[in-house]
């Protein structure tokens with residue numbers, strides 16, 4: 001039975017991945033900033049108690065990452081770096097494009113997959129199979145995407161893709177696979193109500209992708225439907 005850690009597991013795509021992993025019989029470590037207010041995770045934990053643990057985890061807080069990693073004793077087979085934030089769709093003069101916002105978005109979306117992977121690497125190394133890291137990125141971070149807005153978000157996801165590629169190279173010698181994924185346009189707080197797919201549909205497709213990930217695909221940017229995307 002594979003053990004999976006998911007960041008931002010309390011709502012949206014992270015909650016759907018967590019729920020699906022538990023129904024598949026995986027052991028899940030659900031990371032979230034505020035376990036006390038994660039009502040849906042608490043229900044899952046009651047229903048799957050021996051398979052589901054909730055850990056406090058803020059992906060932009062190094063001490064939080066360190067505490068969370070130290071609290072684990074088991075091997076990790078899959079780490080899903082899902083936690084992320086948006087910052088609107090303004091153009092160059094959009095009010096949201098302040099330096100403070102750039103700092104927050106880049107730290108959360110670009111740097112946190114690096115810090116999260118580094119924090120949990122000792123547990124990934126203990127996997128008896130092929131350990132995998134899945135970075136949940138966005139098509140908006142592809143250089144092929146033609147949008148002329150959302151500067152910080154697009155840059156942050158392009159950066160996340162770049163981090164994933166570099167991680168895939170450094171971790172290749174340890175036989176740990178790293179890939180970056182577009183989850184689709186998903187109906188969540190971030191994606192809004194008009195998205196193409198539900199969180200459950202996204203999670204189901206993402207799991208197909210995680211399951212088929214091999215070292216050969218490590219370093220790739222992959223769409224939820226399996227298509228290879230341009231970084």
Ligand SMILES: NC(=O)c1ccc[n+]([C@@H]2O[C@H](COP(=O)([O-])OP(=O)(O)OC[C@H]3O[C@@H](n4cnc5c(N)ncnc54)[C@H](OP(=O)(O)O)[C@@H]3O)[C@@H](O)[C@H]2O)c1
Nearest residue numbers: 008012013033058059082083084138185186188189190191
């Ligand atoms: N929805 C889409 O259409 C779409 C499309 C492309 C890519 N994505 C990506 O998919 C991922 C999940 O998005 P979503 O739509 O599920 O968004 P969401 O509904 O807004 O959920 C975001 C999750 O990330 C968590 N989070 C944010 N900052 C965090 C931090 N510092 N530490 C720990 N957790 C943090 C949130 O926790 P709190 O509840 O504590 O805030 C929440 O659990 C993101 O990386 C997003 O960029 C989404």
